[in-house]
Amino acid sequence: MTESPFLLLLDLLGTFAFALGGALTAVRSARVDLVGVIALGMITAIGGGIIRDVMLNLSPATFQDWRYLAVAAAGALIAFAFGFHLDRLSTPIDVLDAVGLSFFAVSGAVKAVAFGLGPAQAIILGTITAVGGGTIRDSLLGRVPSVLSDGLYAVPAFIGAAIAVLLPIFGANGPVTAVIGAVVCFSIRMLGLHFGWNAPGPLHWKYGRPTPSKRD
Amino acid sequence: MTESPFLLLLDLLGTFAFALGGALTAVRSARVDLVGVIALGMITAIGGGIIRDVMLNLSPATFQDWRYLAVAAAGALIAFAFGFHLDRLSTPIDVLDAVGLSFFAVSGAVKAVAFGLGPAQAIILGTITAVGGGTIRDSLLGRVPSVLSDGLYAVPAFIGAAIAVLLPIFGANGPVTAVIGAVVCFSIRMLGLHFGWNAPGPLHWKYGRPTPSKRD
Amino acid sequence: MTESPFLLLLDLLGTFAFALGGALTAVRSARVDLVGVIALGMITAIGGGIIRDVMLNLSPATFQDWRYLAVAAAGALIAFAFGFHLDRLSTPIDVLDAVGLSFFAVSGAVKAVAFGLGPAQAIILGTITAVGGGTIRDSLLGRVPSVLSDGLYAVPAFIGAAIAVLLPIFGANGPVTAVIGAVVCFSIRMLGLHFGWNAPGPLHWKYGRPTPSKRD
Numbered sequence: 001m002t003e004s005p006f007l008l009l010l011d012l013l014g015t016f017a018f019a020l021g022g023a024l025t026a027v028r029s030a031r032v033d034l035v036g037v038i039a040l041g042m043i044t045a046i047g048g049g050i051i052r053d054v055m056l057n058l059s060p061a062t063f064q065d066w067r068y069l070a071v072a073a074a075g076a077l078i079a080f081a082f083g084f085h086l087d088r089l090s091t092p093i094d095v096l097d098a099v100g101l102s103f104f105a106v107s108g109a110v111k112a113v114a115f116g117l118g119p120a121q122a123i124i125l126g127t128i129t130a131v132g133g134g135t136i137r138d139s140l141l142g143r144v145p146s147v148l149s150d151g152l153y154a155v156p157a158f159i160g161a162a163i164a165v166l167l168p169i170f171g172a173n174g175p176v177t178a179v180i181g182a183v184v185c186f187s188i189r190m191l192g193l194h195f196g197w198n199a200p201g202p203l204h205w206k207y208g209r210p211t212p213s214k215r216d
Numbered sequence: 217m218t219e220s221p222f223l224l225l226l227d228l229l230g231t232f233a234f235a236l237g238g239a240l241t242a243v244r245s246a247r248v249d250l251v252g253v254i255a256l257g258m259i260t261a262i263g264g265g266i267i268r269d270v271m272l273n274l275s276p277a278t279f280q281d282w283r284y285l286a287v288a289a290a291g292a293l294i295a296f297a298f299g300f301h302l303d304r305l306s307t308p309i310d311v312l313d314a315v316g317l318s319f320f321a322v323s324g325a326v327k328a329v330a331f332g333l334g335p336a337q338a339i340i341l342g343t344i345t346a347v348g349g350g351t352i353r354d355s356l357l358g359r360v361p362s363v364l365s366d367g368l369y370a371v372p373a374f375i376g377a378a379i380a381v382l383l384p385i386f387g388a389n390g391p392v393t394a395v396i397g398a399v400v401c402f403s404i405r406m407l408g409l410h411f412g413w414n415a416p417g418p419l420h421w422k423y424g425r426p427t428p429s430k431r432d
Numbered sequence: 433m434t435e436s437p438f439l440l441l442l443d444l445l446g447t448f449a450f451a452l453g454g455a456l457t458a459v460r461s462a463r464v465d466l467v468g469v470i471a472l473g474m475i476t477a478i479g480g481g482i483i484r485d486v487m488l489n490l491s492p493a494t495f496q497d498w499r500y501l502a503v504a505a506a507g508a509l510i511a512f513a514f515g516f517h518l519d520r521l522s523t524p525i526d527v528l529d530a531v532g533l534s535f536f537a538v539s540g541a542v543k544a545v546a547f548g549l550g551p552a553q554a555i556i557l558g559t560i561t562a563v564g565g566g567t568i569r570d571s572l573l574g575r576v577p578s579v580l581s582d583g584l585y586a587v588p589a590f591i592g593a594a595i596a597v598l599l600p601i602f603g604a605n606g607p608v609t610a611v612i613g614a615v616v617c618f619s620i621r622m623l624g625l626h627f628g629w630n631a632p633g634p635l636h637w638k639y640g641r642p643t644p645s646k647r648d
Contacts (some may be wrong), residue, residue, distance in 0.1 A: 020511075032576070033582075035579070035585075036580035036581055039580060039586065040580065053281055054270060054274065055275075055276055057275040058491070059487075060489075062487075062548055063544075064549075069556055070552075118282050120282050120285060120286075121280075126280075139356060140567070140577055142358065142576055144248070144356070147251070148252035149248050149252055155251060271482070271495055273490065328495075333496075336498050336502075337494075340501055341495060341497075355572060360464070360574055363467070363471055364467070364572060365465060366465075371467060403501075
């Protein structure tokens, strides 16, 4: 792997946050058992990075470097051990998910640029990297994925990826812009959740607002 | 990419038709917002081609060539802008979907042959390329994919791919047979929809006809 | 393909068992037609191996070697032809599924080692190979995949893969340990089904036992 230490750090932090958040989501769903919680936590954590690496025609870092699976498993086990003590998990889940979203949006976009993709493709691949794991998790749980129904899930990832890709073209320092991109993505996501911002639903003035993220 | 201009044209036309049809399907479902409509339109448009390229162990053309994402995004935006003015979208969706199905069945099969797959594998990969994007879209929307419940969805793709793969073996001109394959696929699909043809359901004399394509 | 004859045999036997079991599952679900039964049987049979090969950045053996698709199609057709004569299909489905699970867990893990993955990653990739096809099938049928709700589905695969990966490190004969791993995996799976063993559900003392495998 030609992965830089900086990218690796972003990746592992995002992996840990997504593993915690994904496993807590599974704990709350109460439809899955211990194995399901571990599996969903790990899928949420490694899904986006695997999609990114496969799209770049690389051997997924997840399986080349044991630390990804170790960090993902650790996060899922921690969530299983402590998750069910909490009565209301919405806030921690949302924060952890926003952290993973921010780190993966940036790391996905930066890695795509490093492997020669054009800016537009890199920004979209960064967005896919960020939302991929959670989308697989939601599909397996039989929900409509957040990315489809929760307008401000993909948008912050897209903006964060765009910052990380475009600013360096104008000479800005890579790692600095990556951090800026992640912070902007996280902030927009959290503000959007707090104020209930949403993208327009095409038919909602006709049929009423579609049920948002199916977080039950 | 060693992609021929002819293959590229088929691919881009299929991408545009699938993006329009996929986004219109999302608009009708009324469960997703603007981001969801764009995402589903693009997934429908690029999903099959990505599966094809990954199965051929290539870097997906979708991310190597910006035109794929541009065409997919344009189709999805057009569908979002005009989709909800139409009262009944079934017909345009079905036609656009059949166009994408035909072009991808042929381009998938021809590309598979170009990269050294045997005829049987090329025909099946062409079929997977054709039905792949719509299958991902339907799964994300929580439906049973058309390919599983709507007999004449995969069959025309299979026949079109078979024509494009087999006739050249007997010396027929490649591009000509590709066009013939696409036209035959499109015709069978549209006739099947018009006359309600269906593949036999294994248990339907026992439990009654399974609900077809869940197009609601 | 650098695949050994022994690996190939394991793979083809697992493919056949999964194709039969997957198609019988589809027949029972009564929601899909002939094409759907064939498609689900083949997806169950080839899904796990495709995931394994893509994770190893190889051209999937499924499309390189016509025998995989032939065996998968044959199994699915046999299941369609005879499946609906059986009144109770649970037992054959479970046995066939356990056979496929055992062979793929071992072949996935052994192939991962052969392509240079570390032991931990090889064991997890073996497990993913074993449960992958069935997970895709269940998702397409709109069910919560067994791997998430049926504790002793992934666990035996994990143990079988671990045996096939770890014993050779201590000098044991590869093929012999592979057979032992498959037999152990199969035995644990069948015993677990017989005695209704399950992994602990995180919340089941709170909300009651989550509905297991959604086999209806």
